[in-house]
Amino acid sequence: xxxxxxxxxxxxxxxxxxxxxxxxxxxxxxxxxxxxxxxxxxxxxxxxxxxxxxxxxxxxxxxxxxxxxxxxxxxxxxxxxxxxxxxxxxxxxxxxxxxxxxxxxxxxxxxxxxxxxxxxxxxxxxxxxxxxxxxxxxxxxxxxxxxxxxxxxxxxxxxxxxxxxxxxxxxxxxxxxxxxxxxxxxxxxxxxxxxxxxxxxxxxxxxxxxxxxxxxxxxxxxxxxxxxxxxxxxxxxxxxxxxxxxxxxxxxxxxxxxxxxxxxxxxxxxxxxxxxxxxxxx
Amino acid sequence: xxxxxxxxxxxxxxxxxxxxxxxxxxxxxxxxxxxxxxxxxxxxxxxxxxxxxxxxxxxxxxxxxxxxxxxxxxxxxxxxxxxxxxxxxxxxxxxxxxxxxxxxxxxxxxxxxxxxxxxxxxxxxxxxxxxxxxxxxxxxxxxxxxxxxxxxxxxxxxxxxxxxxxxxxxxxxxxxxxxxxxxxxxxxxxxxxxxxxxxxxxxxxxxxxxxxxxxxxxxxxxxxxxxxxxxxxxxxxxxxxxxxxxxxxxxxxxxxxxxxxxxxxxxxxxxxxxxxxxxxxxxxxxxxxxxxxxxxxxxxxxx
Numbered sequence: 001x002x003x004x005x006x007x008x009x010x011x012x013x014x015x016x017x018x019x020x021x022x023x024x025x026x027x028x029x030x031x032x033x034x035x036x037x038x039x040x041x042x043x044x045x046x047x048x049x050x051x052x053x054x055x056x057x058x059x060x061x062x063x064x065x066x067x068x069x070x071x072x073x074x075x076x077x078x079x080x081x082x083x084x085x086x087x088x089x090x091x092x093x094x095x096x097x098x099x100x101x102x103x104x105x106x107x108x109x110x111x112x113x114x115x116x117x118x119x120x121x122x123x124x125x126x127x128x129x130x131x132x133x134x135x136x137x138x139x140x141x142x143x144x145x146x147x148x149x150x151x152x153x154x155x156x157x158x159x160x161x162x163x164x165x166x167x168x169x170x171x172x173x174x175x176x177x178x179x180x181x182x183x184x185x186x187x188x189x190x191x192x193x194x195x196x197x198x199x200x201x202x203x204x205x206x207x208x209x210x211x212x213x214x215x216x217x218x219x220x221x222x223x224x225x226x227x228x229x230x231x232x233x234x235x236x237x238x239x240x241x242x243x244x245x246x247x248x249x250x251x252x253x254x255x256x257x258x259x260x261x262x263x264x265x266x267x268x269x270x271x272x273x274x275x276x277x278x279x280x281x282x
Numbered sequence: 283x284x285x286x287x288x289x290x291x292x293x294x295x296x297x298x299x300x301x302x303x304x305x306x307x308x309x310x311x312x313x314x315x316x317x318x319x320x321x322x323x324x325x326x327x328x329x330x331x332x333x334x335x336x337x338x339x340x341x342x343x344x345x346x347x348x349x350x351x352x353x354x355x356x357x358x359x360x361x362x363x364x365x366x367x368x369x370x371x372x373x374x375x376x377x378x379x380x381x382x383x384x385x386x387x388x389x390x391x392x393x394x395x396x397x398x399x400x401x402x403x404x405x406x407x408x409x410x411x412x413x414x415x416x417x418x419x420x421x422x423x424x425x426x427x428x429x430x431x432x433x434x435x436x437x438x439x440x441x442x443x444x445x446x447x448x449x450x451x452x453x454x455x456x457x458x459x460x461x462x463x464x465x466x467x468x469x470x471x472x473x474x475x476x477x478x479x480x481x482x483x484x485x486x487x488x489x490x491x492x493x494x495x496x497x498x499x500x501x502x503x504x505x506x507x508x509x510x511x512x513x514x515x516x517x518x519x520x521x522x523x524x525x526x527x528x529x530x531x532x533x534x535x536x537x538x539x540x541x542x543x544x545x546x547x548x549x550x551x552x553x554x555x556x557x558x559x560x561x562x563x564x565x566x567x568x569x570x571x572x573x574x575x576x577x578x579x580x581x582x583x584x585x
Contacts, residue, residue: 008401008456008463011394011432015356015385024382032370111413112366116427119330119360120383121352277332 021122025130030137033100041099042141045092049146052085053153060157077154077163082147082170083243086177087236092142093181098206101135101189103199105275110198118277128190128271135186136179144178170243177239184231184264185210191267194274224250234259284309284435284467285329289338292321292328292491299324301491302338307469311461313478313499314471315578316488322471323363325488326437330360343434356384359428359466363439365420373399373408373415373423380427391430398426402456418449425453429460436460438470442477450477457481475578487578510569512540512553516562524556539566 059077108114117127148171155164189206196202213230220226227233227249234256240246241253249256285307292300300321314322327333329340331351340347342354368376374395381391399408402422407415412423421444428436441457442450458481461468472478478485485502487495495502514521522540525532529545530552544552550567557564 008429008460009397010464011390013386013390013394015431016387017385019383019385021383024379028371028375028379107369111369112362112364113368115332115360115362115364115366116368116380117383118332119355119358119362120380121356121385122383123352277327 019121021120022126022130022133025117025122025127026133026137029104029131029134033134033138038100038138041092041095045089045096045142046146048085048088049150052081052150056150056154056157060154060159079167079170079173079243080245082151082174083177083239083245085150086143086147086174086239089143089146090181090232090235093139094185094210096138096142097135097182097185097189098203100138101186102193102202102206104131104134105190105193105271106196106199106202109194114275114277124272124275127275131190132183132186135189136182139182139186140178143181144174147174147178173242173244176242177235180238180242180260181235184235184260184267187264187267187271188231191270191274194271227251228255228259231260231263284343285469286341287338288340290325290328290335290340291337292324292333293336294324294333298491300328303491303493304338305486305493305496307467307486308484309467310484311468311470311482312484312486313482314469314486314488315473315475315478317473319490320473320488321491322473322488323439324491326360326439326469326471330355330358330437356431357434359431359433359436361424361428361436361438361441363443363471365417365444367412367415367420367423369411369413371412373404373410373412373426376412376423377426377430381430384431386431394430394432395426398430399423402426403452417444418446421445421449421453425456429464429466432464433466435467435469438468440472440474441470442472442474454480508546508548509541509543510550510553510567511535512542512564512568513538513566514540514557514562515565517560518562521557521560521562524560525553528552528556 056077108117118124151167151170151174158164188209189202192202192205192209193199196205210231214232217227217230217233228251233249237247237249237251237253237256238260240248247253287306288304290300290303291298303325314325316322324333328335329342329347331347331354335348343357345354345357347354368379371379374392377395377399378388378391381394382388386394396405396408399405402425404419404422404426407419412420415423421441425438425441428438438457442453445453454477457468457470460466461481468481470478470482479499483499485496485499486493518540522532522534525542529548531543533541533543535541542553544550553567554564
């Protein structure tokens with residue numbers, strides 16, 4: 001046995017006074033999820049991005065050479081174009097939230113890792129924010145990042161600054177919408193992950209909460225307000241508001257904001273009740 | 283002083299897990315001994331802020347347990363009783379992660395992780411995923427993550443639980459080594475007397491959430507070595523009075539028994555002589571406790 005194995009040696013270094021534990025949790029979580037399957041998934045998620053990028057190229061480069069007909073006018077690059085892109089990416093976002101979020105706390109509970117976290121200088125909010133950042137990172141990779149790249153593509157391919165002057169605020173809208181969606185859905189999947197016994201049940205509950213009210217809203221068309229219970233419809237209503245486009249539903253936007261706020265608050269409450277540093281055997 | 287507790291109470295609903303404990307854990311190694319459900323783990327969890335304190339106060343290294351949780355957790359190490367790990371991480375990854383969470387830089391944590399993994403005997407297995415570890419290896423990795431940042435105080439909750447005899451010996455050697463070579467104080471909670479006897483210089487015996495005995499192990503052994511358990515028929519009060527006059531320490535133990543500690547250098551002839559003079563019949567004269575196990579059984583049994 002080598003000499004260094006034989007006895008304990010003190011460590012003479014200095015500990016950081018206030019370590020940013022949320023960042024350490026997020027960084028490690030992102031690294032753990034970065035697997036081959038995730039890369040393949042991201043490649044698929046970027047297919048719509050390339051289609052849209054080609055669309056921007058055609059509109060910006062060919063409009064100078066050929067006369068635009070009616071069909072080309074449908075390719076107009078405006079705020080709605082970017083919102084539609086994010087909305088189409090919601091499919092990938094929901095899949096990411098399910099596959100990476102369902103086990104994010106459930107596995108820590110299953111392997112009793114919470115007593116490791118909370119015996120270190122990690123608070124509940126540090127832990128939650130760190131976990132949420134993991135979801136936000138991967139959520140942004142399929143929504144915010146490609147949307148902003150599309151915006152920059154449109155700006156750089158422009159011959160003049162008219163587009164930038166008119167729509168300079170679009171990146172802010174993109175960021176706001178993505179934070180809103182990943183904020184509410186991220187908290188929801190974290191809450192379900194904390195409350196459910198396993199990853200699978202958390203995923204099923206999330207899917208049910210997100211999809212069933214949406215289907216319900218489409219079946220019961222006589223009462224438009226029924227759509228309010230659908231998180232998807234509320235995101236669409238609020239997102240349209242943030243992009244300054246026509247609201248898709250007749251009910252007031254603040255009702256949608258209220259529903260989303262209640263969903264986030266209930267999720268946080270569930271997390272507070274279900275994430276305990278230690279199991280107490282009574 | 284490492285830990286100072288005053289009326290420290292922890293309740294889970296109506297159940298009192300730790301009942302108004304007032305004590306001090308000095309620098310060095312202290313064993314928390316008690317049967318299952320005595321409140322050892324709850325006491326440690328309360329000190330770490332993992333469960334709320336119902337009443338009283340506690341200080342670790344002059345930091346308030348209730349208000350300075352993060353500061354306390356940075357200077358202590360905790361090896362939980364349960365198998366706990368973060369799936370997906372390798373051994374070195376987990377220990378490095380623990381170090382970083384305590385405030386070490388990434389580089390320092392990585393370097394130190396390798397060092398402590400060699401120390402705990404996981405040098406060869408450090409690149410394996412922790413979920414593939416055996417139960418003995420899991421115990422070792424729990425110890426490694428607790429000492430990576432060289433804490434000032436180390437809480438070990440049943441550190442040899444689930445280990446084979448060889449692994450248990452190695453773990454106890456390791457704890458002894460940390461206690462003697464490191465600058466840290468150790469609080470070891472266990473229901474295994476031999477573990478505490480081997481690694482600690484001081485002991486706190488707990489039962490039903492209360493401290494029933496505490497002190498230096500050597501003193502406790504000494505204190506109990508000249509002790510006899512006596513039962514008499516006749517004028518009990520007169521007998522007790524005479525014993526006390528002869529320099530004996532007398533402690534009634536229950537309704538009939540007396541714990542009598544003889545003065546240094548005296549033997550049981552003194553008891554026989556006093557019994558004769560007091561006109562009482564000796565119905566029982568048994569040697570008192572001498573080992574730590576005897577101290578433990580006597581105190582727990584008395585309760």
